[in-house]
Amino acid sequence: MNAQHQVAEIIVEMISSLPQAPREVSLDTNIARDLGLDSLAVMNFVMAIEDRFDVSVPMDKLAEVETIRDLADVITDLKGR
Amino acid sequence: MSILNKFKPLQASYDALRAAGGDPFSVCFDEVLSPSEALSKGKRMILLGTNNYLGLTFDPASIDKAVEAVRAAGTGTTGSRIANGTYGDHAELERRLATFYGRRSAMLFSTGYQANLGILSTIAGRGDHILIDADSHASIYDGCRLGHAEVIRFRHNDPKDLARRLRRLRDVPGDRLIVVEGIYSMLGDTAPLKEIAAVKRDWGAYLLVDEAHSMGVLGSGGRGLSQATGVEDDVDFIVGTFSKSLGAVGGFCVSNLPDFDVLRVACRPYMFTASLPPSVVASVLQALTRIESDSALRDRLHMNANRLYDGLTAEGFILGPQPNPIVSIRMPSTEIAIAFWNALLDAGIYLNLALPPATPDNYPLLRSSVSAAHRPDQIDEAISAITSIGQSLGVIEPPARRAVR
Numbered sequence: 001m002n003a004q005h006q007v008a009e010i011i012v013e014m015i016s017s018l019p020q021a022p023r024e025v026s027l028d029t030n031i032a033r034d035l036g037l038d039s040l041a042v043m044n045f046v047m048a049i050e051d052r053f054d055v056s057v058p059m060d061k062l063a064e065v066e067t068i069r070d071l072a073d074v075i076t077d078l079k080g081r
Numbered sequence: 082m083s084i085l086n087k088f089k090p091l092q093a094s095y096d097a098l099r100a101a102g103g104d105p106f107s108v109c110f111d112e113v114l115s116p117s118e119a120l121s122k123g124k125r126m127i128l129l130g131t132n133n134y135l136g137l138t139f140d141p142a143s144i145d146k147a148v149e150a151v152r153a154a155g156t157g158t159t160g161s162r163i164a165n166g167t168y169g170d171h172a173e174l175e176r177r178l179a180t181f182y183g184r185r186s187a188m189l190f191s192t193g194y195q196a197n198l199g200i201l202s203t204i205a206g207r208g209d210h211i212l213i214d215a216d217s218h219a220s221i222y223d224g225c226r227l228g229h230a231e232v233i234r235f236r237h238n239d240p241k242d243l244a245r246r247l248r249r250l251r252d253v254p255g256d257r258l259i260v261v262e263g264i265y266s267m268l269g270d271t272a273p274l275k276e277i278a279a280v281k282r283d284w285g286a287y288l289l290v291d292e293a294h295s296m297g298v299l300g301s302g303g304r305g306l307s308q309a310t311g312v313e314d315d316v317d318f319i320v321g322t323f324s325k326s327l328g329a330v331g332g333f334c335v336s337n338l339p340d341f342d343v344l345r346v347a348c349r350p351y352m353f354t355a356s357l358p359p360s361v362v363a364s365v366l367q368a369l370t371r372i373e374s375d376s377a378l379r380d381r382l383h384m385n386a387n388r389l390y391d392g393l394t395a396e397g398f399i400l401g402p403q404p405n406p407i408v409s410i411r412m413p414s415t416e417i418a419i420a421f422w423n424a425l426l427d428a429g430i431y432l433n434l435a436l437p438p439a440t441p442d443n444y445p446l447l448r449s450s451v452s453a454a455h456r457p458d459q460i461d462e463a464i465s466a467i468t469s470i471g472q473s474l475g476v477i478e479p480p481a482r483r484a485v486r
């Protein structure tokens with residue numbers, strides 16, 4: 001399993017435990033739209049993910065994140081630095 | 082199809098808001114009678130949401146100075162600071178601000194918003210990191226977006242989270258700039274500045290404090306939270322505004338860094354906009370003298386703030402965590418917040434309606450700001466109007482139910 005895949009799995013697991021999570025969460029799940037999160041909730045969720053992986057996602061990178069795959073890519077990239 | 086189609090969802094929520102009564106974004110005061118009262122649609126209103134902390138907008142000495150200046154130097158400078166827009170008084174106000182804060186240099190900006198835009202986008206460059214509190218004002222977010230540094234948010238008022246994020250950057254080159262506010266504009270809570278200054282020292286970062294709501298309000302000399310918490314030496318940059326306690330318009334940044342003045346030829350929001358008009362500069366010079374010399378004004382402000390905070394707390398409202406001149410009441414829902422705000426307008430009380438996502442914690446707020454110019458009976462009138470509307474909307478329990486508890 002590559003690093004990106006492992007990160008994605010953990011993120012999916014964390015999302016699935018959110019109260020508003022849809023039944024099916026995949027790499028293509030859109031974080032804001034499919035999870036019904038507003039911008040503040042997205043931020044809180046991202047902060048939890050940041051703690052889990054011990055990284056900080058800069059705001060310009062976060063702005064480009066739409067799906068769980070995007071987020072996993074950003075986190076993997078930050079961890080690999 | 083139109084280029085404005087992207088605003089359809091925003092238009093829809095704005096329309097819904099307006100359908101509920103008055104439009105909180107277009108309240109118009111036909112006549113402002115004093116720092117604490119105005120006429121709107123022929124009705125007398127108590128102004129309880131104007132950031133006019135010291136009530137200096139009608140200070141006779143400031144008005145006289147402004148009138149003198151407009152007669153002597155004209156209505157506007159018609160140019161930027163680096164061209165024809167620097168008059169003797171602009172330079173004088175910069176010297177006075179530097180002296181007030183005990184710093185080497187000061188730069189004026191045309192608004193506080195532009196001060197943040199200019200300073201944040203310029204002092205942190207490519208390869209640097211800006212660490213901002215998640216609840217920062219829009220001007221801080223926008224200043225970060227205008228520049229080229231990487232921007233990282235830390236949890237509101239959480240020095241441990243800030244330290245964690247600085248630790249994650251330990252092997253990354255470049256400078257770090259921490260940005261916090263003295264008093265946060267939504268809930269009126271202050272930053273834990275002593276702890277944040279300690280983190281700053283530990284990690285060799287720079288620290289900027291936006292004292293927009295705390296200048297003239299906190300600290301024995303009115304120098305804001307930095308003074309009140311005794312960490313002025315740790316604060317590398319103070320940003321502030323003339324649009325609140327000083328009762329005018331304009332912004333500034335002061336610093337002790339030796340080369341600070343180079344920003345005058347590097348900082349675009351300073352260079353490419355017209356400078357403040359002479360009348361404003363003159364009234365601010367006078368207002369600054371007043372806040373330096375008249376600490377009774379500050380005492381009166383805090384007396385009024387405590388009166389409102391304690392009064393509303395006693396009635397059972399949920400407020401911000403600290404009694405400060407910003408007193409925000411938590412609303413259970415957007416619908417109730419809108420109805421509450423409209424009912425207060427009808428009752429002759431003006432304050433600010435703040436809706437998510439512009440609020441922390443996702444709760445709508447009724448945000449009030451107290452002034453030294455309020456009379457105690459105006460505060461009491463506001464408390465009683467807020468209480469009776471709060472009871473009828475079910476935000477607080479009626480007195481009978483509370484008494485038996």
Ligand SMILES: Cc1ncc(COP(=O)(O)O)c(C=O)c1O
Binds near residue numbers: 192195294324
């Ligand atoms: C924290 C903070 N910074 C900056 C500003 C901007 O100030 P100004 O109104 O002078 O543009 C404000 C208020 O609007 C503020 O609340």
